[in-house]
Amino acid sequence: MIKQIIAAAAAALFAVGTSAQTSINLANYKLSGNYTLDTLGDMGLEASAVTYARDRGTLFFVGDEGLGVVEISRTGQTLGSMRFSNWPTASTNHDAEGLTYLGNGQLVVAEERLQDAYRFQYVAGGSVALRDADFVSIAGTVGNIGTEGISYDPRNGSFVSVKQDNPQAVLAGGLTFAKAGGVSAMAALFNADAKLGLNSLSDVQTLSPIDALAGSAAADNLLILSLDSRKLVEINRKGDVLSSFDLSGVTSQAIEGVTVDEKGVIYLVAEDSGTPNSRLFVLTPVPEPTTWALMAGGLGLLAWAKRRRT
Template sequence: MKFTLNTLALTLAFAAPAQAQIASLDLADYRLVATYELPAVRASEASAITWNWDTDTLFVVGDEGEYVVEVNKQGQQIGSMTLSGFDDTEGLTYVGNGQFAIVEERVQDVSLFTYQAGGTVSRNTLPSVSVGPTVGNVGLEDLSYDPLTGRFVLVKEKVPQAVYDAALNFSNGSASVTELLPPANQSALIFGTQDLSGVQVLSTVQSLRGTADQDNFLVYSQETPRLMEVSRSGAILSSFDFSAIAGDAEGVTIDGNGIIYIVGETPRMYVLAPVPEPETALLMLTGLGLIGAAARRRRT
């Protein structure tokens, strides 16, 4: 069987995932390692994805507001929950203990619900918080829960673009919102991108807690399209050009091992992982060869 360095890199990227936790994040080290089709009926026009650290599975929502779908890391459906009364659902984040927060773009409301496979949840029965007034199709695109602070980071698509840090009180429906990166004007491009469509805090990755990356987050732009690691002051620390991969991707999450998952409207899921550079892979391949040769000598 013939193996290439790319094949080796893929193997190394997914081998022993429990030991593959990252100590720092640099998107320059990441490569597209897999693409998976999502269940077309339940995850149609996938707009958001989030990682559930309690089950180590992924949850996807489509922008038609019909289902929340649980999938494994190969995009295969595990279960789903029907949504009722929702419209234009664009963001989804896991908050722990089986609960999720979901955001509707135009009304800019965030609702809290408990996932139950095979069940149905009605919007008018859920605790909700308003983060802003009703706008056109340029409102809230995604949100991400920070387990260290109990707060949320949210992104507004455009006119103007915005990144918010918010404390959401679902008990009384109140919100305390701080604009992290105030735009200069309505047409200002915060990161030089045409829109903001996805966000993911990095504090959900246990191995990054206590490091310089702990307070940073990932931001995705569908229209540009680009994935960026940014600081809370707005500095772009690293980036990944997605333009040759997909033009309809918009949601992003990261799991406990630092593997990044991006979903698009197709619906499709793209997997990015840090892999060795060719020189490093060659050294590892050489090392594996020496180990194999030593084993053969012992057998003879």
């Protein structure tokens, strides 16, 4: 009977914690890591996008010179890399600005100016000809103001992307990939210029991968990174800003990429900006008062059960 009571109470505590969660509250985050990334013959320079691979427990990042993708640990150690051997001829700048992980070693890299996304299988030490990869156009070709970030939502296989400026855009929807070019069902979620108040959009990350948010409203939220505003914001799908983190005191380097792991830890990459190396920064959540209250309640319940058994 006691075990049943404990199980029921624990379930109730968990339900309260998740159902009431509407924001991860970036104000409760702190900088906990700052790591140098290897240059790797220029492949590791100008880090512009980062993504987390849950089934590998690692991160991948790309530089905006489009030389390849690098796999690193969550503390920045190089684990492997894969070169981009050929971009499509239409890509004259090879401007890799978006990266997201689909699972089972599959990655999607987005080229800013073409606003195309290319899907490929990661092979450490290998190379991939992106001109031969399955791809899809998110939107039409623009100048140096196009797609800056892309993020996969593992709940339903959809994507979110951001366009940098003129106009800013946060798009969401389905993408199908094909050799001759797939189909995009991406559409603007809201008027980003009017709603967000940011000087540019540099990357996006869905929050659905965070385990503690499963079943809560916060699982629908997005992280939006702005290089020019030096700010990370959490928004809902209507474009309402729910919380923010000031990045101006983190580094003078240009922070261009963001991702998150299943525990809610946030990873940011910054290009070298005249310094010798790109860097990885880690933001860790500090337990909120409501979390401590739930933990205290659970501990109290366990203590009561122990007294009943003695």
